[in-house]
Amino acid sequence: MRTVFSTITIVGVGLIGGSIGLAAKKRGVAGRIVGVGRDPQKLHDARRLGAIDEAATDLAEAVREADLVVFCTPVDRIVEQVTAAAQHAKKDAAFTDAGSTKAMIVRQVDAAALGGVRFVGSHPLAGSEKKGAEHADADLFVERTVVLTPTEQTSALGVVGGFWQSLGARLRVMSPEEHDEALAFTSHLPHLLASALAGMLPDDWHDLAASGFRDTTRVAAGDPEVWSPIFRHNRRAVLESLDQLIVRLVRFRQALVADEVSEIDQFLAQGKKVRDALGS
């Protein structure tokens, strides 16, 4: 069983939005896909690549006939767009987003009047440091986790969860706050460390930065316009993760200063154990 949506509107046609379009078309879950954005060139590219069928710069117009609207814009723009779009959407339309933070978005949307529109927050754990629909991939969500963050107000869990599943994703349901706590550690903190490391590399050492440095810092190439609002949205959880990491680094520092070999070995063995369990 699979729901086919007559019209899906995707707000923001970058890597994630473009991939949703390609994935939905490939699997026949959308009759028509409308892409919305501010930049006509990006919309043109998305259409040329087959990620959307129609392009629009006017949000109100673009959501009018949509059965499902997916907001794929930076996290600091989503609430405003969701509440604006709800005024123009069909009364039973389902809305979701693809933002990397959830608590601030979901709680603010819950507090807003959306008419009959149903909203549930989503976060597809897919993508990369690359940007733009030209890197979109119809199989980006296959066997990737999508976190759904329903609240007591949510009635769109079934339809939105089914949509992501039809694109090949695995679902995980968490509260918005639990999502933010976990992602602070699994995504935002790694980005922070990667940015710190990369930003400190002297020019003269570039040829000494081999595959280890490149892997460890890869995510630092992500767009600051996307990442700055993520850190600010998820401030409290990011600070908690960072503080826990600093405690751990200081403990390693003490072990190294005191040449406590078994402490050092254990630290490295624990990291290896978990990393091996994750797989490539």
Add this chain to the structure above:
Amino acid sequence: MRTVFSTITIVGVGLIGGSIGLAAKKRGVAGRIVGVGRDPQKLHDARRLGAIDEAATDLAEAVREADLVVFCTPVDRIVEQVTAAAQHAKKDAAFTDAGSTKAMIVRQVDAAALGGVRFVGSHPLAGSEKKGAEHADADLFVERTVVLTPTEQTSALGVVGGFWQSLGARLRVMSPEEHDEALAFTSHLPHLLASALAGMLPDDWHDLAASGFRDTTRVAAGDPEVWSPIFRHNRRAVLESLDQLIVRLVRFRQALVADEVSEIDQFLAQGKKVRDALGS
């Protein structure tokens, strides 16, 4: 012009030693390659894979006819092996190593009596978190940097540098101390951060660790038996790098607490600028 060595002996036939063997054979720079190790099974594998022609478990025996000996064992074993092997080698043999730290190894070797044997420290910036000759690659060193760390005593720079170049590598010459300072930052600190992050991941969040977390922590899968001695050898420089990183993290922390947007943006932009310059 290319020097062909009648016999090259490789001490330690893991990923690096095995790759040196394959690379040298592919490019015809060795008449015969002898592999030395403690584990007969690993030697057998290296021979089966074509990385070595002969296997030996006795170091003295294995170096007797060697023109070039390359030590590819963990950094805490190299000095002892170099000094032991020098007693049995030809008087004009060239020795080098592939250790990830240089100051302690090179200064201790310089202080030892090697007879007529010539030594220069090397560090090929290649390899991965993988282990064993089964992951060896004849092209591992192509267009990779090999750091050479000559001292006032070194007379093997030409022959060893030429050897690495014949395997396709680019050379960089630095003092052992400068090497260790740079690699503390470009390799040992990333490993430390990766291990800290990976080691903190709760079981329940494994499916929330997507490609960003996996990239950032990839090197944590490295062998603790290799990495623990690296940290201990390079203690001072690792501590300095770590302290600089913590200062930078704390500065970011303050900016996030105070919601200093331009500070946050600048931090991320600086990381992106450097990471983009490094390439994939």
